[in-house]
Every structure is written in structure tokens, then in C-alpha cells.
Amino acid sequence: MVTYVKLGSLQANATHSEAAAVAPAERLPEQEAAAHGHPSTGQPAVEIAGVRKSFGAVHALRGVDLRVMPGHVYGVLGPNGAGKTTLLRIVLGLVRPDGGSVTVLGGRPGHPETLKGIGALVESPAFVPYLSGRTNLKVLARARGLPNDEVARVLQVVDLTDRADERFAGYSLGMGQRLGVAAALLGSPGLLILDEPTNGLDPEGVASMRTFIRRIGEQGTTVLLSSHLLSEVQQICDRVIVINNGRVIADDTVSAVRARTGATVLKIWASPTDEAGPVLTEILDRSAPVGDDSDESMSSEDAATGSVPEAGAGADPTTPRVGAGSACPVRVEDQDQPYWRLETTPEIVPELVRGLVRAGIAVHEIRRERPSLEDVFFTLTRDDADPAPVANEGGRR
Numbered sequence: 001m002v003t004y005v006k007l008g009s010l011q012a013n014a015t016h017s018e019a020a021a022v023a024p025a026e027r028l029p030e031q032e033a034a035a036h037g038h039p040s041t042g043q044p045a046v047e048i049a050g051v052r053k054s055f056g057a058v059h060a061l062r063g064v065d066l067r068v069m070p071g072h073v074y075g076v077l078g079p080n081g082a083g084k085t086t087l088l089r090i091v092l093g094l095v096r097p098d099g100g101s102v103t104v105l106g107g108r109p110g111h112p113e114t115l116k117g118i119g120a121l122v123e124s125p126a127f128v129p130y131l132s133g134r135t136n137l138k139v140l141a142r143a144r145g146l147p148n149d150e151v152a153r154v155l156q157v158v159d160l161t162d163r164a165d166e167r168f169a170g171y172s173l174g175m176g177q178r179l180g181v182a183a184a185l186l187g188s189p190g191l192l193i194l195d196e197p198t199n200g201l202d203p204e205g206v207a208s209m210r211t212f213i214r215r216i217g218e219q220g221t222t223v224l225l226s227s228h229l230l231s232e233v234q235q236i237c238d239r240v241i242v243i244n245n246g247r248v249i250a251d252d253t254v255s256a257v258r259a260r261t262g263a264t265v266l267k268i269w270a271s272p273t274d275e276a277g278p279v280l281t282e283i284l285d286r287s288a289p290v291g292d293d294s295d296e297s298m299s300s301e302d303a304a305t306g307s308v309p310e311a312g313a314g315a316d317p318t319t320p321r322v323g324a325g326s327a328c329p330v331r332v333e334d335q336d337q338p339y340w341r342l343e344t345t346p347e348i349v350p351e352l353v354r355g356l357v358r359a360g361i362a363v364h365e366i367r368r369e370r371p372s373l374e375d376v377f378f379t380l381t382r383d384d385a386d387p388a389p390v391a392n393e394g395g396r397r
């Protein structure tokens, strides 16, 4: 897993520098603007161009281009080993890229001035166990010349005021994570980096984290949040960056990414339920993979009859395929009645209904839904082939 880096240690680095004593409140207007990613000018909070990073034979990042725009909450997604943490560590200045350029809040990553504008929580926070949450934060705030009011403010943001005077040793995992985010928020950073902030939290902890990360985003802070919980990202973030095999394969609004495959999720209630599955599979296998909603390969006659063009008939090879044949129906045990769930394109619905009816299966209900971020994530990462046969695992720190 990722190496733990805490805001306190990052800013402790900053306090050893010549400019360290400059607290955010004392920043010049231009420094203040830089710390917030120039929201007025629309300048990116983070700008990355052609960044590469290898660890021995492992290509962690293979040429990443990215513009993180201020005031958005970004979800950074990717399978294990995709390069998410390496990217975040490069932004924090903890890892030096082999090539390419990185600008963070208008400055160099890792530079003390740049770090003043960043709050970060990477893995579990470390605090002094026998001190209260409040005192832990006061120690950090004092080291940075911040007033005590600032401690009260961040405790409120993370809903920890009521428990702030208890010893950190008695905190639950969720409270500890919240205190970690509170520490990262000291000094109102323009950029907040959270690596797996909901890791290990129970549903209540996750929900609470979701509420205040949204709140932080609404207050104008740019947030970069990596998570394996795609449903959480869908609810918290307004933009998403998908990394796979060390490259960015999607960087867009959550809704645009969800629409990206042009796929539809179908839920089909039919009886006998068990017999419907093989029939659906057979129709999907027979059918050609089709493109998105704008697929022009369907003639008006096809559309009228609901038939799907033969394989390769006018299909655009660049269109991400959620192939009819590539999405197997999955039986879902619903409370009332089990149903079949599959991911395909809308054009195939009439063909599926006809096939089921022909096989003597009664179709009770079909629901069409937009694919979730999770559905799209699996499609994107599945369809994105590894560009080079280089081992992308092992040799971890």
C-alpha cells in the first residue's frame, strides 16, 4: 500500500525553510492566489505534462497529461498498481518524475511555498495518543503560526467539536481519519489531497466523510481524492480521473464519464427466471458489438425492427465497445423477484424481448438505467490494453 505522509510532516519541512514563518494569513495577494490555484483566472491548480516515472523495470507512470482545475472535487480512480499514489506523491513533491513537467499551485512541487497551499492525508494519520484531538491540532497550528480559532474551525468542518477534548488514543478509526482531514485543512489550503480517506471506515464513517468532503468542495477548495469506493466517488466528486497502466484514460465530469461508453444497464424480470439467462446469453453472443447511441451503422429498417447489424457492419472501431457479447447477464437476487442484469446498448432491447418471447419466456418488466461509475470504470479499464509487456507489479517499496 501507499507510504504514509501527513500534512504535519510536509509542513514541518516547510517550517525549516527560509520562508517558513509566513503563515497563510500573512501571504501576499499573489501568493494567496497561487495557493488557491488562481480560481479567478481559471489557472489550473495542478498542471502535469508528459510525466513519466519508473521504479526499475516497473513503469508506474507512462506519460501523464493532466490539468486539475480549481474549485472541483476530483476522484482519482484506477485498479491496484495503476499509478494513483505515484501521481499524488509527485504532486506533493515526494517523488521526482523521470520526465515531463509538473506545476502545483503555480509553483514547483515540494517547494515550501507550494506546500503552504496544500493539505494532505495519505494513509492513516499519526497523532500523539495521550493528547486530545484538539491539543494535537493546536500543536500543529502553533508550529505554523496559526491562531487557535483555526483549530476550532477545522474541528467544526469535520464534525469533531464534541469529541475534540478526548484523548486521541480513544478515537475510533473514523474519528482518527476525520482528525487527519482536520489537520490537513489547517490554514485553509487551496488544494487538499486525500489518498483513500474512507479506507477501513464503517458505513457511518464513510457517510460522514462524504458529507464534509462535499462541504469542503463547496467552499471552493480543490480536492484530489483517491478511492477504491466508486459509489462514493460518484456521490462526492464532480470530476473523475481514471488511471490505468500508468496512463490517464479518462478525465471528465462524473456524468460525462458515466455516459462515455454509450452503454445502458438493463434489468429484466422474466419467468421462468432460470431459463431466461441462457436465452439472453445466446442473443448477446449472436449479436455484433455495437457502439454508442450515435451508432450510425443501424439502418432505419434495423431500428424499426430492432435488429442489430452483423459484426463489423459499419461499426466504428474507435468507439468504446460495451459489446453485446461482452456483457454477460448476471442473475440478481432481488427481495421480491430475481432479475437478470446486463450491460449493453439500447438498440438491442427489442431483439432481447423478441428472443425471450420466442423461447416461451414471459417478460414481466424491463428497466433501463444509466451505468454507474463502477460499471463504466470496469469497462474502461477492461478495454484499455496494457501498452507494453512490462511487469507492472512487484518490487514495491
Ligand SMILES: Nc1ncnc2c1ncn2[C@@H]1O[C@H](COP(=O)(O)OP(=O)(O)OP(=O)(O)O)[C@@H](O)[C@H]1O
Pocket: 001, 002, 055, 058, 059, 060, 078, 079, 080, 081, 082, 083, 084, 085, 086, 087, 392, 393, 394, 395, 396, 397
Ligand atoms: N517505491 C517504489 N518502488 C518500487 N515500485 C513501486 C514504488 N512505488 C510504486 N511502485 C510500483 O509502481 C506501480 C504503481 O504503484 P502505485 O502505488 O502508484 O499504484 P496505485 O494505483 O496507487 O495502487 P494501489 O491502489 O494498490 O495503492 C506499482 O506496480 C507499484 O508496485
